Amino acid sequence: MDWKAVKDEVTGYLQELIRIDTTNPPGNEIEAAEYIAGVLRQQGYHPLITESAPGRGNVTARLPGGPESPLLLLGHTDVVAAQPSMWTYPPFGGELHDGYVWGRGALDMKNMVAAELMVMLLLKRQRIGLNRDIIFAATADEEAGKGNHGPGWLLDNHPQQIEAPYILTEGGGHDIRVGDRHFYTCQTGQKGICRMRIKAHGQPGHGSMPNDENAVLRLCRAVAALGRIELPMHSSTTLQAFIEGIVAGQDARMTQLLRDVLDPERSANALQQLPLDADFKAQLRALLRNTAAVTMLSAGSKINIIPGEATAWIDGRLAPGQTQESFIAELRPCIGEDIEIEVDQYSPPIEAGADTELYRTIVEVMGRHDPKASVIPTLSTGGTDAKHICPRRPETQVYGFMPYRQAPGEEEMRLIHGHDERTSVENLLFATQVLYEIVCRFGRLT
């Protein structure tokens, strides 16, 4: 394989994708879908484009193989907004400077869409004999609101296009360092989402006559209480596997501290003592429990009127095994009985098993590409499109894996959703090679 040529080709696809502004809202992913479909057609595919709503385009393609269960390479083409004045190079320019492609989506996740597209083209060019269908899907609407126009819509309306028990998508492959060892995360689980409004009611009146039943004060008391409490710990299989993965090869003290993180009695102390960076520890703390972040407030409309109602919005995230009901039961004593709770959006936590042929293939291929590192199953605080798939198809194993090498202190991954998002072309090629090998090994006729 001429990987130098592949590098130039996949870089070109990424640049073109970045130049199509798919900021969501409104998305306008149809343009990206049509561009991708054009590339696939040139390679002899018969891509299908569907629109879940005007402009919300999804594109899928299939390479038929043998009777084993299909593998879906899934990516979203929409991106979050960018503020051009804050960028060194234009966010929708797709410019290449010093080995980096700059632009919104360079890391989340037009890079992986380009890599997965490249994998599909290579499979066809190399005439790889397959024991299973390989499906490609570049879908709309992951980044904003409820995400109703992407893979969930496809499963409801055109299930035959993307139905597969194995899925590779975003959310993993980050290179993390603990002690002198490094690891690639493979996202096998993600926290659930429970977004809610909490509402206080009170005695309305004139601003010149304060009363003790002011809705704003009631709400503020509840919000302040939420800021003070730490919800109880709920460990999970995925988090345990993550910690055990890191523990391998660490010294005795580090091993003890890491394992103590999972012990409710010792967790707080262990998190304080662990010689790891603050962001990593904050993430562990969040992964161990349900969290409730207050993100928006609304009350009153005039300076001289005490409103009868005040509202706060809570972005709740649930540890594996937790439900909407168990979460509310935890919050209730903190915010009080008189606060009304309305759930706006709920999707349950997800845990895929790491004991599958696909996971083992990922480990094996990575072992060859980076023998000093290991792959560890990872739980994520955030969600991917898995949250639209797993509730509809609970048996699906969704893995987040787009391996990126990061030197210690390198900041690339921190630029996701930030200004100056960019991807190194070397990493884009590295991930493309690894994904191609994973697909070949997992899908090849033996």
Ligand SMILES: [Zn+2]
């Ligand atoms: Zn994403």
